Amino acid sequence: MCGFLGVIKYKNIFEEGKIRQRIDYAKRYLNHRGPDQNDFFLNERIALIHTRLSIIDTSLQARQPYFDSNHEYALVFNGEIYNYKNLYEEHLKNIPGVNSHSDTSVLLYLYLKYGKDCLDLLNGMFAFGIIHVRTGDCFLARDRFGEKPLYYRLDNETLEFSSELKTIIKNSGRNYEIDLESLACFNILGIIPQPKTIIKNLFALEPGSWMEIKNGGEVKQGVYWSLDKIFHKTPETVNWDQKKVIEKTKFLFEQAVKSRLVSDVPLGIFLSAGFDSNAILSVITFLDKHDIYPITLDFDENIFAEAKDAERAAIYFKTIFYSENLKADYFHKNLPTYFNVMDQPQIDGYNTFFVSDIAQRFGRKVWLSGTGGDELFGGYRSFQRFKFLKILSRVGSFLKAGLLINGSFNVKHGRVKQMFSSGDGYSRAYQFSRNLLPFNYSNSLLPSGQLKLETENLDRIFPYTNFLNDDFQAASYLESKFYLMNQLLPSIDNFSMAHSIEVRTPFLEHNLFEFVFNLTKEQKVYNKYLKSLLADAVPIPLPDVTLYGPKKGFDFPLDKWMKDEFEETFRETVLDSSNSKYWNLSVVEELWKQHRENKISWRLLWTFYVFTKWLETIND
Numbered sequence: 001m002c003g004f005l006g007v008i009k010y011k012n013i014f015e016e017g018k019i020r021q022r023i024d025y026a027k028r029y030l031n032h033r034g035p036d037q038n039d040f041f042l043n044e045r046i047a048l049i050h051t052r053l054s055i056i057d058t059s060l061q062a063r064q065p066y067f068d069s070n071h072e073y074a075l076v077f078n079g080e081i082y083n084y085k086n087l088y089e090e091h092l093k094n095i096p097g098v099n100s101h102s103d104t105s106v107l108l109y110l111y112l113k114y115g116k117d118c119l120d121l122l123n124g125m126f127a128f129g130i131i132h133v134r135t136g137d138c139f140l141a142r143d144r145f146g147e148k149p150l151y152y153r154l155d156n157e158t159l160e161f162s163s164e165l166k167t168i169i170k171n172s173g174r175n176y177e178i179d180l181e182s183l184a185c186f187n188i189l190g191i192i193p194q195p196k197t198i199i200k201n202l203f204a205l206e207p208g209s210w211m212e213i214k215n216g217g218e219v220k221q222g223v224y225w226s227l228d229k230i231f232h233k234t235p236e237t238v239n240w241d242q243k244k245v246i247e248k249t250k251f252l253f254e255q256a257v258k259s260r261l262v263s264d265v266p267l268g269i270f271l272s273a274g275f276d277s278n279a280i281l282s283v284i285t286f287l288d289k290h291d292i293y294p295i296t297l298d299f300d301e302n303i304f305a306e307a308k309d310a311e312r313a314a315i316y317f318k319t320i321f322y323s324e325n326l327k328a329d330y331f332h333k334n335l336p337t338y339f340n341v342m343d344q345p346q347i348d349g350y351n352t353f354f355v356s357d358i359a360q361r362f363g364r365k366v367w368l369s370g371t372g373g374d375e376l377f378g379g380y381r382s383f384q385r386f387k388f389l390k391i392l393s394r395v396g397s398f399l400k401a402g403l404l405i406n407g408s409f410n411v412k413h414g415r416v417k418q419m420f421s422s423g424d425g426y427s428r429a430y431q432f433s434r435n436l437l438p439f440n441y442s443n444s445l446l447p448s449g450q451l452k453l454e455t456e457n458l459d460r461i462f463p464y465t466n467f468l469n470d471d472f473q474a475a476s477y478l479e480s481k482f483y484l485m486n487q488l489l490p491s492i493d494n495f496s497m498a499h500s501i502e503v504r505t506p507f508l509e510h511n512l513f514e515f516v517f518n519l520t521k522e523q524k525v526y527n528k529y530l531k532s533l534l535a536d537a538v539p540i541p542l543p544d545v546t547l548y549g550p551k552k553g554f555d556f557p558l559d560k561w562m563k564d565e566f567e568e569t570f571r572e573t574v575l576d577s578s579n580s581k582y583w584n585l586s587v588v589e590e591l592w593k594q595h596r597e598n599k600i601s602w603r604l605l606w607t608f609y610v611f612t613k614w615l616e617t618i619n620d
């Protein structure tokens with residue numbers, strides 16, 4: 001796992017002193033992503049900086065920027081290619097110069113042989129740039145789900161791309177401008193939808209996508225994988241008996257976990273009492289990998305605490321177990337660091353930040369996570385209520401909702417009114433489940449005289465789902481494409497790499513995901529267990545504490561912990577007059593009032609607070 005920054009000049013050349021300063025700064029700033037090695041390549045038009053967390057082939061032979069044997073192409077790469085050994089044997093064995101022990105080498109030579117078509121062969125999480133060192137032609141790509149980030153800024157003179165947004169912002173020497181549309185989305189939806197970022201003219205390469213820049217700035221872009229592309233209206237599995245479905249799922253899941261154990265350093269697993277991490281632990285135990293240690297966070301607040309149940313599961317699987325109690329004072333002590341390492345505003349991520357803090361002190365670089373299991377097998381509440389909410393949205397759209405629901409700044413009423421408006425039924429149901437604020441707040445929140453956001457444009461952020469087969473698949477599609485790819489995965493990468501650790505997600509193995517995604521609802525949920533298919537598709541049965549325990553999300557008692565801080569600092573930070581260029585402060589004041597009257601959730605106020613604290617780190 002690594003960090004990189006690339007800068008390519010198309011019309012001018014670098015000023016020697018300035019570019020050397022930028023290289024030194026970038027190496028220091030990206031060091032947390034790769035403290036084991038760092039290096040750079042520089043000519044008059046190209047600068048490539050790479051910091052490395054050594055996991056596969058820890059030798060100096062795999063250091064980056066990595067060059068082909070002719071020193072014609074350079075690669076900077078962040079991630080892991082889990083099937084690199086098979087790719088070498090099947091495609092590169094007879095090509096001189098390939099280092100068969102390095103997924104970095106295999107990736108570069110695979111691209112040189114197949115071009116962008118190499119992406120279809122890769123099983124892994126990755127973001128990379130391959131540059132022709134003489135012409136400056138560049139190829140950028142990102143993994144299917146977007147586990148690894150890739151940000152870029154491109155104009156007619158310069159291309160900048162990096163693993164982190166702040167690296168480009170702070171390293172470029174240019175003035176930045178907050179994208180008010182992205183900020184409005186963040187306050188309303190809790191996410192910044194890709195390809196946009198919080199900064200104007202600075203973008204995220206979308207998951208499953210590639211970009212090619214040639215001839216001094218000519219751009220081609222494409223999508224090689226997406227949930228839309230893998231959907232089958234009538235999959236071959238539609239008439240399979242359940243035993244065959246279970247066996248196929250079991251095989252693919254075991255292969256997914258096994259592939260993510262490829263490492264030249266020790267591994268661990270983030271364990272809860274839930275289905276997903278225990279399913280992974282079942283495979284690990286079955287494979288006799290007893291040196292992969294589980295850890296979990298514990299809390300004094302019982303509603304969030306699951307360490308005891310996680311420990312019971314660990315004992316069941318006969319493995320060592322470690323937990324650490326996270327208390328409010330430690331949380332507040334480390335909150336400034338949390339905001340300082342935050343790459344762009346995140347409503348989520350504090351959970352990953354603190355469990356990664358423990359993982360780093362535990363001394364292991366690679367950790368497995370159950371992320372993606374809820375989206376694939378139906379772990380969120382949205383799966384249970386989607387059908388009802390869709391029906392309700394259709395019924396409500398025929399009613400004169402505006403006459404029935406009053407109060408222009410009543411958040412609860414506004415959310416119901418939005419659900420009752422015309423549009424894709426599943427998207428309306430999902431918006432009701434996930435949105436923090438109704439769309440009609442969008443223009444009210446914007447500063448007076450600034451751009452106006454059309455509700456239709458906000459609505460387009462949510463993809464239409466009419467082509468899908470049932471409510472379960474629609475929930476899986478929306479939770480994956482919206483919540484997983486735009487919120488969970490960016491925060492996991494950001495805050496794990498801030499602690500110099502790598503997180504791997506077996507449920508996002510694309511062969512497994514494609515197969516299960518195209519199963520019918522009845523093939524995935526068919527008995528008393530929440531995740532019936534997953535429960536039956538593990539090699540060692542799950543413990544009772546997992547099968548029959550209540551569903552708990554990995555969250556913190558943040559409303560309790562932040563209550564005093566909100567009371568003390570919200571007004572002086574968020575409601576400061578300097579923020580009037582970002583929000584209509586009278587609307588924020590109204591929301592603050594509703595929060596103090598216990599009418600709305602702290603999460604609504606958290607978005608304003610997070611942005612303000614993040615902005616302080618940019619302006620330092």
